[in-house]
Amino acid sequence: MKVKVISRSEEDYTRERSSDLRKVQRNYDPQLHQFEKAHEYTRALNAAKLDRIFAKPFLAALPHDDGVTCLARNPKLVNSIVSGSADGDIRIWDVPQQRTLRRLVGHTAAVKGISFAPDGETCVSASTDATVKLWKVPYAPFEAGEVQEDAEPVFEFQGKNAFRGIDHHWDRTIFATAGAAVDIWDHTRSEPVQSFTWGSDTITSIRFNPAEPDVFASTAVDRSIALYDMRRSTPLRKVVMQTRCNALAWNPMEPFNFTAANEDCCLYTYDMRKLTSALCVHKDFVSAVMDVDYSPTGREFVAGSYDRSIRIFAASGGHSREVYTTKRMQRVFAVRFSGDASYVFSGSDDMNVRCWKAKASEQLGVRLPREKHKQAYNDALLERYKHMPEVKRIVRHRHLPAAIFKAARTRRTVTESDKRKLQRRIEHSAPGSIVVKPERKKKIIAQVE
């Protein structure tokens, strides 16, 4: 007879000393792992609930003396942000310590735009007092004592009319200003090097393309978005919409795409090569969208609106994945993503620059490998089970202030009623007599060369 019986020796399955690792045995036979899917679903539910429990995005409020009108991010320093306010005050902030590093005095009217030079040590600011000032930004972090000092500009550029926006080039020592016309300036020249005009309307904002060194886009008061090439003397083309765009941001990872923040509570993403139709319409705000900025990853962007809220959208998402509001935050005029894509800054009318987490329930700081793994597992579970009604209900749930909630409800009723009426009109008229324009093309009036 040949017999063999299971007999395990204790040494093979336990550890000898407490400094040894514990042995883990795995057997992937499904008969040992019953109810896998049900357990996974339960864990997904728990993950969704924990996500909501730990969602505390607000970090700090940095105070100004007047409403904050513009923000700028230093491309070389992650822990610094610069904000300009309506009384001409510009402050460089040390965000981790929540204190002002420098106050840049000089402007006598509202600062409309700030932008950094590629070296991270110089910044330019444009204001309604028709001047652009060049500042030296100290690089080294400050540790000891009273550091808030006032600094004087290094150079001053005089313009003819009030400036509405500014953007520095990401590689060269040139910057572009938006005002009565688009002007290209050089650090060393006191007069604009180049000037672009198309019609007599004011240009409100301007942004350089992050990949093409000579291409930039602007938004104007005549409801248009125009594309320019610096190597030519006239603008390239423009797309005219039904309502005005307030701001513009290029996608750093897909540099042919840009997103424009519009007065009609939506944001429109366009491919600059094909302006006949928008790529995506992002809807969730209930009032005019004032500013937009992309994350350095290019996967999402943040937008701030006149309805006292900021929302974070996925780059191709029609609706926001996150909304941040506070009772104290009034109309939001400027938003920026931080350089490491972990934080979002918002400058608003209540004289504060607020710092928020980009992922509301993220644990900051150094995390243990086990914590990181658990977080990644929870994210994967939510991704897999996000269509299940219970999980979806919990993940989607956000508390909105009563004003925004009611306004959103009214908008929804109006759009649904319009849709219903249109459907009925189509049903009861000759087929093909009523042409429905897709949402992405509806708001575009014309494309002009």
Add this chain to the structure above:
Amino acid sequence: MAEDEPARLGGEGKASRKRKKKRAPEADDAAETAKRLKRGPAVDLKSITDKKLKGKLRRVEGVIQASQKKAAKINEWLLPASAGTLEAEGVERTWNFKQESVVAAVDSTAAAKAFDLSLPELGPYSLTFSRNGRFMLMGGGKGHLALMDWQRSHLVCEVQVRETVRDVTFLHNETFWAAAQRKYVYIYDKRGLEVHCLRDHTDVHALDFLPHHFLLTSIGEHGVLRYQDTSTGHIIAQHKTRLGSCGVMRHNPHNAAVVLGHALGCVTMWTPNLTTPAVKMLCHKGPVTALAVDPGGNYLATAGADSHIKVWDLRKLQPLHSYFSYAPVTRMDISQRGLLAVGYGRKVQVWQDALRTKVQSPYMTHQLPAGVLHSFQFCPYEDVLGIGHSAGVSTMLVPGAGEPNFDSFVANPFQTVRQRQQQEVVALLDKLQPDTIVLDPDSVGRVRKEPAAVVQQRRAEEQAANAARLAASRRKAEDKEKMKGKNRPSRRHRKKQSNIIEDRKPTIKEKQKEEAARRKEAAEKKAENAIPEDAPRAVRRFYKQ
């Protein structure tokens, strides 16, 4: 079912199948392991038109395929232990081998696992093992309850409750266990202290525990199946079976349905969500005496007082095979590797491959040295069958019964205290809700695609119901309910009544007209019947006036 042996051994029953393909045996087994480890068919990507979705699904499917391949490789090559075997040589047959010779032929660690505890005075013993196979709980009919770490011969606790004990079961781990005593069910700690007295469970014959849902189930004299959540303490469901007293209860580990065997020969399957049995099958002529469910949830073995043992396919609910036993079977159990143990009187038989195919002869047999069989259970992850009988408790070595490789995150026989505490917390966090118990557990998380016509019809019905409800509420709002004043209900009612037109009550004008017409008629009639002037006076009384 873990039939993943490298080569089929001869002499294992005449129904072993011969391999038809001439591939190398290693590639065969790797393919078989890979197939067994697959969790389901791949998604058909061709039918998806949405490009974004297609790309996403393709990536996810790639990850799933890679992980399944890796798991198959690990299970094929990296598992530390292999299953037990018993091989007969020459004219020997495996069912002829006595336990003494088997014990003599194995190593000392394994030989120590076969023992006999002689406890003749304290009644027939019910026996159960913990889920990791390390602890054994025995309950004697005369009230002797004992928890022991049986492999190390270490008695953890012992208590004499001085009343009848009918069944015992472990709860989520060895720290808590339940005993069905004369009147109520009691929960004990691992120190032997009584922690709870469950007064709702009365006259219980059989107890069971659903580990993933933390549900203690009981059935007894009154035929009421009770589910109690041992983590929150609530009674989840109480179902009246209405089939009389019942003492045979098992649970299906695949879908957590409770299987009961009744005195009328039917087997019912219950979930806490339905007050009627989910499945009711007539299995035997006469009472069902024993039940066993295969750990994968594929087979059900039933035994009745008609001395038949029937094997059913649980997924399709169809009969597969039928065996005949010499006496009504007292107890049945199926091991992790699919061995069926059948016991009656003083005999215990173990059959190999008896579920998938019909075999002609048993794998092993054992005659109890003392006492009549009461209960037995295969020890998880060990090649041991623990037997409780009227003279005590004994164990029998059954090579090839247990799963040789355990998974530390499921059940660890070498668990430390810290690991046990962690596992308790994880199990509680992952506890499944009782209303998710359904006969097909794969339906959780699945999206059911209904045909468009059905969806439209349902929507139309919903809209009609909504419209009816709105109309009803509008009508209700229109009737103003004023208590007093000009528009009070009594006044309105009176006005309504007064407006009713009755045929018997014509208006005044009509009355006048009628009156005039009547008078005219009367006058005419009178004029007609007038007495002529030349008629004599004596005749006048004969004229009608």
